[in-house]
Every structure is written in structure tokens, then in C-alpha cells.
Amino acid sequence: MxxxxxxxxxxxxxxxxxxxxxxxxxxxxxxxxxxxxAERLTKDDPQAKAMKYVHDAANSDQAGDGENCANCALYTGDRSADWGGCSIFGGREVNTKGWCTAWASAG
Ligand code: SF4
Structure with missing residues (x-):
């Protein structure tokens, strides 16, 4: 048919x-x-420079012993991940090993 x-x-x-x-x-x-x-924060970013942000706290002469983004109260990401959000850097991610002058103990 x-x-x-x-x-x-x-x-x-x-x-x-x-x-x-x-x-x-x-x-x-x-x-x-x-x-x-999410975009990653770069160390050349003007806000990162102002806050003396570093991707690795070991490279900062101001970071206290054991202080890093993973144990900072302002970190908003997964603390076991390599990168995650930070409430002071908007939508940009910071390295969990990083540090800046706004560090505050999450404990
Ligand atoms: S405020 Fe805390 S989580 Fe954000 S960059 Fe600084 S040390 Fe890291």
C-alpha cells in the first residue's frame, strides 16, 4: 500500500x-x-593583592602556623576540595591551601 x-x-x-x-x-x-x-582568583587580581592573598599559605610571611583557606571561617566551599568559594572574593574560588589577611578561624 x-x-x-x-x-x-x-x-x-x-x-x-x-x-x-x-x-x-x-x-x-x-x-x-x-x-x-567558578572563576579562580588570581594573585594579580587587585583585590587579591590588597588582601595579600597567596595560593599557598607557605609563601606568605604573614600567615600564622596552620592558617589556610580550608580552615578559614570565610571559606564557603568544600573544605576537602582543592578550590572553593570565599565570601570576600565574590564568585571566585580560592585555593584551600591559600591565605589572605582576612583569615579568621573556622574553629
Ligand atoms: S578570607 Fe579566608 S578563605 Fe578567603 S581567601 Fe582569605 S584566608 Fe582564604
Missing amino acids: SNNSSDFSRRKFLKAGAAAVAAAPVAALVGGGTAFA
């Missing part, structure tokens, strides 16, 4: 449409992950 080929095309079209719908949320997630990836 002549309907067979149009049925086949219709099924193909519906399958392709379903695949596109299924893929859309994945694309949104992947795109969203990239869009929201």
Missing part, C-alpha cells in the same frame, strides 16, 4: 523528535555546568 512508506517516514520523524527531546536536558546540564563554572 502507498501508506506504508508514509507510516515509515512518520515513525522515523517521531523517533528523531523523541531523541531530540531526550537530549535537550542533557545539553542544558552540560551547558549549565560550563556557564556556572
Whole structure:
């Protein structure tokens, strides 16, 4: 019958449409992950310089023994991660081994 080929095309079209719908949320997630990836604070940043931020507390002659971003009260990220948020540097991430003059004990 002549309907067979149009049925086949219709099924193909519906399958392709379903695949596109299924893929859309994945694309949104992947795109969203990239869009929201936090920027890392650089030591050349004017605010970082003003706060004497360093990526490694061992490179600061002002950091007290054991003081670093991972044990700072202002750190907002995962303390076991390498990088995470800091409430004074906006959306930018700091190194958990880092330090700045605003350090305050989280303990
Ligand atoms: S305020 Fe604390 S967490 Fe933020 S950069 Fe300074 S020492 Fe690190």
C-alpha cells in the first residue's frame, strides 16, 4: 500500500523528535555546568593583592602556623576540595591551601 512508506517516514520523524527531546536536558546540564563554572582568583587580581592573598599559605610571611583557606571561617566551599568559594572574593574560588589577611578561624 502507498501508506506504508508514509507510516515509515512518520515513525522515523517521531523517533528523531523523541531523541531530540531526550537530549535537550542533557545539553542544558552540560551547558549549565560550563556557564556556572567558578572563576579562580588570581594573585594579580587587585583585590587579591590588597588582601595579600597567596595560593599557598607557605609563601606568605604573614600567615600564622596552620592558617589556610580550608580552615578559614570565610571559606564557603568544600573544605576537602582543592578550590572553593570565599565570601570576600565574590564568585571566585580560592585555593584551600591559600591565605589572605582576612583569615579568621573556622574553629
Ligand atoms: S578570607 Fe579566608 S578563605 Fe578567603 S581567601 Fe582569605 S584566608 Fe582564604
